[in-house]
Amino acid sequence: MLRKAIENPEAVHAGIKATQSLVLGYCDQALADLADADTPMHTIIRRFDVDDQRARALLAGSGLSIEMQSCPIGQLSGGQKARLGMLLLRLAEPNFYLLDEPTNHLDIEGQEALEDELMGDQASCLMVSHDRNFVRTVGNRFWLIEKKKLVELEGPEGFFASVSATG
Numbered sequence: 001m002l003r004k005a006i007e008n009p010e011a012v013h014a015g016i017k018a019t020q021s022l023v024l025g026y027c028d029q030a031l032a033d034l035a036d037a038d039t040p041m042h043t044i045i046r047r048f049d050v051d052d053q054r055a056r057a058l059l060a061g062s063g064l065s066i067e068m069q070s071c072p073i074g075q076l077s078g079g080q081k082a083r084l085g086m087l088l089l090r091l092a093e094p095n096f097y098l099l100d101e102p103t104n105h106l107d108i109e110g111q112e113a114l115e116d117e118l119m120g121d122q123a124s125c126l127m128v129s130h131d132r133n134f135v136r137t138v139g140n141r142f143w144l145i146e147k148k149k150l151v152e153l154e155g156p157e158g159f160f161a162s163v164s165a166t167g
Helices: 002-007 040-047 052-061 078-091 108-121 132-138 156-166
Strands: 024-027 096-100 124-128 142-146 149-153
Touching: 002 024, 002 096, 024 078, 040 052, 040 078, 052 078, 078 108, 108 132, 132 156, 142 156, 149 156
Parallel strands: 024 096, 096 124
Antiparallel strands: 142 149
């Protein structure tokens, strides 16, 4: 609902109204906004005002070789797709991140780059993650949805302990 409200600010979704100045950086765990038949190169050029040379440099800097840049996204590994997704997120220059399990397919280097980006941007971020280290590193407010109510927690450790005790 939040994503729909942000992407279409003229419509009110479930009482959520987003300001026109909000620039969304969205990433879901399935990387669903990446079209399997498209190529990384075409995706970058289509979404952003960059030429071929700049697109190739950006993709290479994200760990996608020249060969990977022109193959269908559906043929990339989960980690390669995640690197492309994180590049797209960075190029969107968001002031609000909405992230659903953003570290699922990232290797340690990719996760550290995402952590650095989120910490450096000082942008607002609402995320869902099962990655405890990632939550500890980038989180500064913690909420739990319990019995359809949003409850703010002091920190993540109490929640982690309760999950460990029941699981």
